[in-house]
Amino acid sequence: MADEMQRIALARRPSGDPVPDDFELKTETAAEPTPGEVLVEVTHFSLDPYMRGRMDDAKSYAEPVPIGGTMTAQGVGRVIKSNADGFSEGDMVTGMTGWASHAVMTAEGATRIPEGVPPTAVLGVLGMPGFTGWYGLNDLGRPKSGETLVVAAATGPVGSMVGQLAKAHGLRTVAIAGGAEKCKMAEELYGFDAAIDHRAHDDASSLRKALAEAAPDGIDIYFENVGGKVLEAVIPLMNTFGRIPVCGMVAWYGGVEDASDRLPMLWRSVLVKRMAVTGFIIADHWDRFGDFQKDVAPRVMNDEIAWREDIAEGLENAPQTFIEMLKGGNTGKQIMKVI
Ligand SMILES: NC(=O)c1ccc[n+]([C@@H]2O[C@H](COP(=O)([O-])OP(=O)(O)OC[C@H]3O[C@@H](n4cnc5c(N)ncnc54)[C@H](OP(=O)(O)O)[C@@H]3O)[C@@H](O)[C@H]2O)c1
Structure with a gap:
């Protein structure tokens, strides 16, 4: 039937x-x-x-x-x-x-x-979102011990993978998340060194002040998940030879405000700080999925990765x-x- x-x-x-x-x-x-x-x-x-x-x-x-x-x-x-x-x-x-x-x-x-x-x-965690965090961080972020990483949507499946892997590589990790509960989760469950509530900051300059305190040595890797106010806050804090894997821009998926007045600042920063800004779509990288599974599945199974x-x-x-x-x-x- x-x-x-x-x-x-x-x-x-x-x-x-x-x-x-x-x-x-x-x-x-x-x-x-x-x-x-x-x-x-x-x-x-x-x-x-x-x-x-x-x-x-x-x-x-x-x-x-x-x-x-x-x-x-x-x-x-x-x-x-x-x-x-x-x-x-x-x-x-x-x-x-x-x-x-x-x-x-x-x-x-x-x-x-x-x-x-x-x-x-x-x-x-063991599928497309976890793989996206793993690939973007390792292959494009090229993390080095002692550096500082910032990621927003930090308690989601991409951001939480990025934060935990970066911490295991010996980086200082800074989460940006929406609300006190998610910030607590970022620090306590996912082990971020600091967490900032983007909803508590009305504009990019206020968020940037909080970020500068949480990342006193500047930012080496900004794993880009959201765009919007967070991106604007981050750019002036990026270190020379910083890396920005461009994974998503969820703040703009429903539409964008005119930001053309900030474009020269963005582009000049990319140039003078010799930043590597690399967009990627994970579907182009399935050849790396087996490596991801080999690395991450045992760490998920033995509770090293939450x-x-x-x-x-x-x-x-x-x-x-x-x-x-x-x-x-x-x-x-x-x-x-x-x-
Ligand atoms: N390039 C690729 O192939 C690929 C593959 C998978 C995912 N992605 C991208 O990766 C990003 C994260 O994906 P996910 O599955 O892990 O999502 P997720 O974190 O489960 O959900 C999206 C989160 O975005 C945050 N958000 C929404 N509006 C925001 C704003 N205006 N400012 C700051 N944060 C905002 C919210 O978290 P808060 O409450 O913490 O703000 C929300 O929970 C997305 O941009 C997604 O499109 C890309």
Whole structure:
């Protein structure tokens, strides 16, 4: 008998920050897996800031979600019908499920979750976000003991990985996070040497004063997750030969204010301080994923690397959870639990 499924479709393209009416919950009949495919009952899927970019019809590194199309996401779930060699009913797999209760995946697109690994970890600390922090810090940040690192969105899955790895490399680590609770978490759980609440500072110059105190020797690596006021505060504090892996700019995903008057300051700093400012998209670097797993998985399993998840329930609540996550509503890796 055909299975009924639900999915969250993109109803229209948002203007600025997304709102609930930009999404639509649809109930349909699940597709049958053709030869070489499996049908997966999705238990959890990931909500990530990059999904905001997929809602715009703008030229980018990936195609936008079409209107009426299912919002994109990596998920985990159980195979309930297999038409593919090597997969059986009951296997736990991960792949691109979208925001949906069921997904058909090709055998190539489905990866079995190793025994002993908590399934949702492959969406965060041991998956794309953790790998992003590891790759950006090690390959582009080139950390050296005694240096100072600053990262914002510091308690999220990317920032918390960056902070913990940098600390293990012997750097002074400074977190920027939203609110007292997240700052406490940054210091106590993720071991940052200092944490600054960006919401307690109305403008870049006030935030810069706090940063200068927390980073008295200047900043060698600014791991860029957010842009906005934080970037503006950081730039004058960067040391000569500083590195800025440009990973994301979540403060600007819903729109930008005119900052053209600050462009000359930014560009001059890059030049005179001979900074390495390198944008990267982690999908270009999957050849390094095995190295990441070898390095990080044992450290996660023996609790050397801490990680937290924020699990919201119900497919229908995904749009609101996503909207809140973009504004800092999540404490830890944001995941939706479907069943
Ligand atoms: N380049 C790549 O391939 C790649 C891959 C994965 C992720 N990323 C990027 O990495 C960044 C972090 O991702 P994540 O998954 O770890 O996200 P996350 O930390 O779970 O969630 C985003 C966080 O951004 C912070 N934020 C939102 N608006 C802000 C603002 N105006 N100023 C400062 N902080 C703000 C909020 O934390 P607070 O409450 O602490 O402010 C929020 O919790 C994002 O920019 C994402 O797009 C890039």
